[in-house]
Amino acid sequence: MSYAHLDAYSRRLRAAHETATADAPIPAGPRRLIRDSWRRSLDAGIDPDAPGAPSGADPVQVRDAFETHPLRPLLPIITRTLRAVADEGEHIMILTDREGRILWRDGHAATLRHADEVGLAGGHLWAEEAAGTNGIGTSLALRRPVHVYSEEHLMRVLHVWSCSAAPITDPESGRLLGCVDISGTAPSLHPATVALVTATAKLAETQLALRMHERDERLRRRYEALRARPAILLSATGRVIAGDPGGSLGTRIQLPAFGEHMILPDGRVAMLEPFSDGYLLRATGTPAPAALALTFLGDGPPTAIVGGRKVLLSLRHAEILAILALHPRGLTAEQLSFYLYGDDGNPVTIRAEMHRLRTQLDVPIGAKPYHLACPVEADFLDLRRLLTGGDPATLARAYPGPLLARSESPEIRRERDELEVLVRTSLLQRGAPEDLWTYAQTINGREDFQLLERLTSSLPQADPRAAAARARLRAP
Incomplete structure (x- = not known):
């Protein structure tokens, strides 16, 4: 994008930002990705005038967390890949955990000093729900590389910054491990920088995959050294490594949360036992108890x-x-x-x-x-699983209302309130009007003021659901 186009885009962004932060519907000025992120951030209660990202840990906690983090051994590779661009452009390099907490940073000294002023420093939280729209948080939220330019940030104090970030996923478990980011003062950070951080994240994932295969090979050699093949060899996270030639178990099984027994797809009970860095799974032939x-x-x-x-x-x-x-x-x-x-x-x-x-x-x-x-x-356990990655429509259908609504048990109340907050937040952040309408039929959704306002603004005025939402808002 040329500087002339950037200037024009900046003007549209400033006008859109003023509208959005004044509790009005977000106009069409920003990119769709940014509009959606602004909406999620505002729904999470982010203050556009906040001085920077909040701190979530002290330096000692950050250092200890980084020393044991799976990305720590890859720091030399990440640094070598990004160093030249960071030095030439007077940028800084950042590595976070899956929660958006900064574990490590390095780069140009003057830029690091400016970064301290807004919380681009160790221990500070950059998830969207903590710092609003930004490269790190939005990349983690979408699980894809993102470039966030200047006024695209929700917090005004970040409008002199641009950042490119890419998530890193663990090939062993499929879970997010963290994020790699390059940040600098706008307009010095070119949007093409996102290609570099994407390549760096892929390089890190490749290294993790190589190390995973090396661990698998060591496990397989120990397994094959046994005189008798002891059923099925699993990794520490339940990946099937050997002993299932027909593939009946698939590539991964869910390890039991309690005890040593589990149920195989054919209905037999199997015994799980530790083996080196993984597990051995032995079928016992015993029929499974009724579910x-x-x-x-x-x-x-x-x-x-x-x-x-x-x-x-x-x-x-x-x-x-x-x-x-x-x-x-x-x-x-x-x-x-x-x-x-x-x-x-x-x-x-x-x-x-x-x-x-x-x-x-x-x-x-x-x-x-x-x-x-x-x-x-x-149903409440299924709902928990959907909250970690299910689509909003499925989530809305899976939540007919609170968990044991009449219960006064302290543990049930805690779980009930947490599920309600997580479902509501997820649907407000990612749900379509149809998903919000489904939630609006639940006990708590029927009188949810923010939800009903969203429905009146997002549905066509002639839509009966919009009329119903307006009627609920006017009800005493």
């Missing part, structure tokens, strides 16, 4: 399905099952009592409730600690 399916979200009564039989549950039994599902590694009677009743709980009461629950459901509940000793499916 337990829980439906606890929304207005309906809590129900369980076990062995094809549907059971209506009392609120207390539903609370116990929900808490055990949320804590698959198990709880002592004292812990379960505290989660149910708070400080007024009594472990003796818990033991009596557990006896009645086992009798009613005929489902295996292990003791010492208490845990569900069978496969568990639950």
Whole structure:
């Protein structure tokens, strides 16, 4: 983009920024990527006049976190790739974790001093929900390389900065590890810099993949040195490395959160045992116990399905099952009592409730600690998984309402409130009007002022849903 085009774009951005930060609908001046990011940032409560990014850790914590971070061994490669461009352009290089926290930085001395003034320094948080639209946070939010130019930042103090950032993904787990970024004062940072940080991120991922394959090969050699092939060889995260020639397990399996047993796709129980840096999975031939399916979200009564039989549950039994599902590694009677009743709980009461629950459901509940000793499916657990990467439409359909809305259990209330906040925030940030309308039919969504205002501004005025939203806003 030429300087003339940049000047024209800057003028449009300034006008759009003034409109957007005055609680008016965001105009069409910025790129779609930036408009969407501004909306997410404003919905997260970011103050456009904030002095910079907040600090999330002290220097000692940052240093310790970086020393054990998976990207730490790759720092020499990252530095060699970016150093020349950073030095020539008087820019700085930045490496963050998956939360957008700066773990390391280096570069031009004067630029580093300016960076200190806005929090482009170790320990400061640059996720969108902490610092608004910026290269690091928006790249992590979208899981793609991003260039953010000057006035495209939501916070005005960043309008003298431009940044190019790219996320780095762990080939072992598929999870985000962090972000690599080059930042400088505008207009010195050319948008083409995003190609360099993208190449750097891909180089880092390639190195991680090579190291992963080296670990796999060491594991495979130890596995093959055993006299008898001991079933299936897994990595530490559940990737299938050897022992499944037919591919019946796929490339990865979900490791059990509690104990050493798991259920294979063919219904057999398998035993998981540590092996070097991974696991061995041995099929036992034992049939799997009946799965337990829980439906606890929304207005309906809590129900369980076990062995094809549907059971209506009392609120207390539903609370116990929900808490055990949320804590698959198990709880002592004292812990379960505290989660149910708070400080007024009594472990003796818990033991009596557990006896009645086992009798009613005929489902295996292990003791010492208490845990569900069978496969568990639950609508609220499915919702948790969708929150880590599901599309907004699926998320909206999966949330008919709060978790056990009548429960006063401290642990259920904590989980219920957290799910509500996460679903609402995700839909406000990423949802289409249809998704917001679906959420507006839930107990809390029916009177959500911000949600209803969004619907009135995003839906056509003649749309019946927009009329319904306006009527709810006018209701006393």
